[in-house]
Amino acid sequence: MKLLNQPILEIKDLHAGVEGKKILQGVNLVIRPGEVHAIMGPNGSGKSTLAAILAGREGYDVTAGEVLYEGKDLLELDPEIRAREGVFLAFQYPVEIPGVNSTYFLKAALNEVRKHRGLTELDAVEFLALVKEKMKILALREDFLKRPVNEGFSGGEKKRNEIFQMAVLEPKLAVLDETDSGLDIDALRIVAEGVNKLKHADNAQLVITHYQRLLDYIIPDFVHVLADGRIARTGDRKLALELEEKGYDWLLKHELASA
Amino acid sequence: MSTATDTIDEFVQSDYKYGFVTDVESESAPPGLNEDIIRLISAKKNEPQFMLDWRLKAYRHWLTMKEPAWPQVKYPPVDFQATIYYSAPKQRGDAPKSLDEVDPKLLETYEKLGIPLRERGRLAGVAVDAVFDSVSVGTTFKAQLAEKGVLFCSFTEAVQEHPELVKKYLGTVVPHTDNFYAALNSAVFSDGSFCFIPKGVRCPMELSTYFRINAAKTGQFERTLIVAEEGSHVSYLEGCTAPMRDENQLHAAVVELTALDNAEIKYSTVQNWYPGDAEGRGGIYNFVTKRGLCKGRNSKISWTQVETGSAITWKYPSCILQGDNSVGEFYSVALTNHRQQADTGTKMVHIGKNTSSTIISKGISAGRGQNSYRGLVKIQKSAENARNFSQCDSMLIGSKCGAHTFPYIEVKNTTSRVEHEATTSKIGEDQIFYCNQRGLSTQDAVNMIVNGYCKEVFKQLPMEFAVEAQKLLGVSLEGSVG
Ligand SMILES: Nc1ncnc2c1ncn2[C@@H]1O[C@H](COP(=O)(O)OP(=O)(O)OP(=O)(O)O)[C@@H](O)[C@H]1O
Numbered sequence: 082m083k084l085l086n087q088p089i090l091e092i093k094d095l096h097a098g099v100e101g102k103k104i105l106q107g108v109n110l111v112i113r114p115g116e117v118h119a120i121m122g123p124n125g126s127g128k129s130t131l132a133a134i135l136a137g138r139e140g141y142d143v144t145a146g147e148v149l150y151e152g153k154d155l156l157e158l159d160p161e162i163r164a165r166e167g168v169f170l171a172f173q174y175p176v177e178i179p180g181v182n183s184t185y186f187l188k189a190a191l192n193e194v195r196k197h198r199g200l201t202e203l204d205a206v207e208f209l210a211l212v213k214e215k216m217k218i219l220a221l222r223e224d225f226l227k228r229p230v231n232e233g234f235s236g237g238e239k240k241r242n243e244i245f246q247m248a249v250l251e252p253k254l255a256v257l258d259e260t261d262s263g264l265d266i267d268a269l270r271i272v273a274e275g276v277n278k279l280k281h282a283d284n285a286q287l288v289i290t291h292y293q294r295l296l297d298y299i300i301p302d303f304v305h306v307l308a309d310g311r312i313a314r315t316g317d318r319k320l321a322l323e324l325e326e327k328g329y330d331w332l333l334k335h336e337l338a339s340a
Numbered sequence: 341m342s343t344a345t346d347t348i349d350e351f352v353q354s355d356y357k358y359g360f361v362t363d364v365e366s367e368s369a370p371p372g373l374n375e376d377i378i379r380l381i382s383a384k385k386n387e388p389q390f391m392l393d394w395r396l397k398a399y400r401h402w403l404t405m406k407e408p409a410w411p412q413v414k415y416p417p418v419d420f421q422a423t424i425y426y427s428a429p430k431q432r433g434d435a436p437k438s439l440d441e442v443d444p445k446l447l448e449t450y451e452k453l454g455i456p457l458r459e460r461g462r463l464a465g466v467a468v469d470a471v472f473d474s475v476s477v478g479t480t481f482k483a484q485l486a487e488k489g490v491l492f493c494s495f496t497e498a499v500q501e502h503p504e505l506v507k508k509y510l511g512t513v514v515p516h517t518d519n520f521y522a523a524l525n526s527a528v529f530s531d532g533s534f535c536f537i538p539k540g541v542r543c544p545m546e547l548s549t550y551f552r553i554n555a556a557k558t559g560q561f562e563r564t565l566i567v568a569e570e571g572s573h574v575s576y577l578e579g580c581t582a583p584m585r586d587e588n589q590l591h592a593a594v595v596e597l598t599a600l601d602n603a604e605i606k607y608s609t610v611q612n613w614y615p616g617d618a619e620g621r622g623g624i625y626n627f628v629t630k631r632g633l634c635k636g637r638n639s640k641i642s643w644t645q646v647e648t649g650s651a652i653t654w655k656y657p658s659c660i661l662q663g664d665n666s667v668g669e670f671y672s673v674a675l676t677n678h679r680q681q682a683d684t685g686t687k688m689v690h691i692g693k694n695t696s697s698t699i700i701s702k703g704i705s706a707g708r709g710q711n712s713y714r715g716l717v718k719i720q721k722s723a724e725n726a727r728n729f730s731q732c733d734s735m736l737i738g739s740k741c742g743a744h745t746f747p748y749i750e751v752k753n754t755t756s757r758v759e760h761e762a763t764t765s766k767i768g769e770d771q772i773f774y775c776n777q778r779g780l781s782t783q784d785a786v787n788m789i790v791n792g793y794c795k796e797v798f799k800q801l802p803m804e805f806a807v808e809a810q811k812l813l814g815v816s817l818e819g820s821v822g
């Protein structure tokens with residue numbers, strides 16, 4: 082049952098690790114429809130780990146806490162079901178799938194999502210029409226679609242392709258893991274504007290980044306700092322500016338002192 | 341268990357309803373092999389004396405030979421005296437006359453195997469014909485092909501109608517002394533296809549034969565002979581299926597191709613013999629000798645194979661590049677799932693000047709499958725400026741399977757160039773997760789990744805068969821990931 086203004090995502094006291102190594106140690110986060118959240122934090126602080134756990138990658142042990150997605154236990158679902166339910170992860174390092182045509186791949190993916198949502202599958206003609214629309218958002222060249230998934234794409238092209246897939250799949254919760262890294266200045270603007278166009282009142286975005294620069298384009302409602310396995314600080318976009326200026330050391334020392 | 345097995349199971353059981361066993365029984369020779377059996381086979385086929393003599397010569401030579409032990413496969417010894425060597429094909433009169441008479445369940449099964457029988461054009465009708473009565477599909481097109489001078493018929497018929505051609509070409513590429521199984525085949529082969537493309541003719545359609553082993557305890561020994569005269573062109577495809585049985589069955593075929601000046605033969609195989617069950621019970625022993633002779637200048641022979649079936653595959657489609665500027669190609673996808681074993685590859689023997697060869701081999705091992713690539717590139721002294729490029733890739737799905745590569749290179753001419761590349765990859769968990777994250781199930785992801793990996797080979801197949809091959813691969817991979 083869907084409650085009014087029910088959060089899209091609720092992370093409660095999440096503890097998780099990999100191969101005995103503790104990475105997340107009590108993460109709490111609530112994301113409501115229409116919100117954009119940014120997560121920042123030092124290298125190795127567990128940002129990608131959090132994204133991976135949300136998407137359902139194998140190999141992580143959740144030792145405590147829970148994650149609710151639209152009120153349902155997210156961690157119980159297989160990764161493909163999460164995706165069909167509307168969880169999308171733009172990967173920090175998108176993999177190449179040699180020989181698999183991008184159009185074919187994306188059409189298969191979209192139709193799985195549509196089937197799950199009780200919609201009819203699109204045929205090739207309908208799909209191409211949709212794709213042409215979405216390509217405009219990302220200012221993509223058409224030859225992208227003819228190439229195998231990510232194969233031989235430059236770093237920046239791979240990132241752009243991630244957001245293009247997001248545009249086609251229309252997720253409810255999009256987790257963008259350092260989508261800005263590797264993008265040149267123009268591409269950054271195009272991608273960020275694309276992300277903004279995809280935002281609406283019913284969906285939400287969780288943007289992982291190291292750079293305040295991205296947040297000039299994608300205006301977050303909240304900025305969180307992940308450190309030592311938990312969210313050390315939450316603020317608005319001014320926090321990002323402050324971090325840019327003073328670095329994480331400042332914040333962490335500060336937190337330590339007030340703890 | 342695996343749906344691949346279920347599908348074959350289903351398919352076979354519906355086949356039995358048509359009473360194959362009775363028909364076959366009434367025309368089977370007793371098990372075992374001796375000169376009387378060979379005389380019986382020859383007599384049944386009303387063969388001219390030269391054929392009987394050739395068979396007996398082959399048999400006597402076979403008696404002196406030993407089964408090869410070098411392939412990287414393990415299996416209990418074959419009891420050649422327990423095998424039935426002659427089993428007549430079913431009467432044509434019993435075959436369904438049109439698709440309307442075919443059990444819809446069977447059609448459904450075929451749909452799942454990726455062969456939509458109803459919608460497909462002319463070839464579809466042909467394929468059905470082949471499955472039900474084991475008769476060469478060529479018959480259907482005989483008149484039309486004859487207009488162009490193309491001969492396409494069963495081997496039995498060729499011996500009757502064109503004995504001079506058979507006599508001229510039989511055993512010239514694969515002599516009866518060639519190897520253990522080729523010798524056995526020469527002695528006992530019962531049927532197969534014969535194609536002759538006369539000078540300057542481009543064969544107007546794909547020629548296709550579907551082979552099927554139908555009777556129990558029976559070995560199948562077919563022989564295919566294709567001759568392309570000067571400047572001619574032909575594309576030929578063979579498909580194979582077999583009933584599911586608990587005991588292993590022997591299939592030892594010989595295929596001989598000859599291409600004269602400027603002729604081109606494209607030979608494609610989609611091999612889906614029964615692979616045995618998930619525990620390795622039953623399945624076909626597929627011990628096959630396939631060789632093409634590029635006899636003329638500028639001739640070309642291209643082998644494309646998609647091997648998904650058989651318990652054991654032992655097969656090296658090869659090219660003898662005798663004519664100057666001749667070209668040999670080998671494109672292969674070999675999949676072993678469950679307990680299947682494959683030792684397959686090619687031989688490219690460069691004799692003529694400026695000859696070139698390309699080898700693209702894609703091995704896929706899943707379950708407890710064992711997959712070996714074995715290839716020989718031989719550049720003889722006379723082969724000035726010969727070129728070879730080989731690429732042998734292996735993909736592993738899971739951790740209980742194996743991939744092995746045995747490339748042999750012999751170069752006797754210093755002006756030649758031989759390049760060999762090999763890779764082994766494990767199907768990436770990252771790739772599967774990426775697909776999952778976009779909403780695709782793991783099985784669909786594996787199929788997609790494997791098909792992408794095999795693309796270079798599939799694109800060599802005639803279009804409609806490429807689609808079939810892709811789907812077949814999907815069915816064969818079912819149950820390969822947990
Ligand atoms: N499979 C793994 N095995 C061992 N350690 C791992 C594994 N995955 C992650 N880690 C460790 O967990 C920690 C968190 O990694 P994670 O990738 O989540 O960091 P991050 O915050 O995304 O860093 P970055 O900003 O560099 O992308 C790191 O110390 C990393 O080395």
Ligand SMILES: [Mg+2]
Nearest residue numbers: 128129130173
């Ligand atoms: Mg990261």
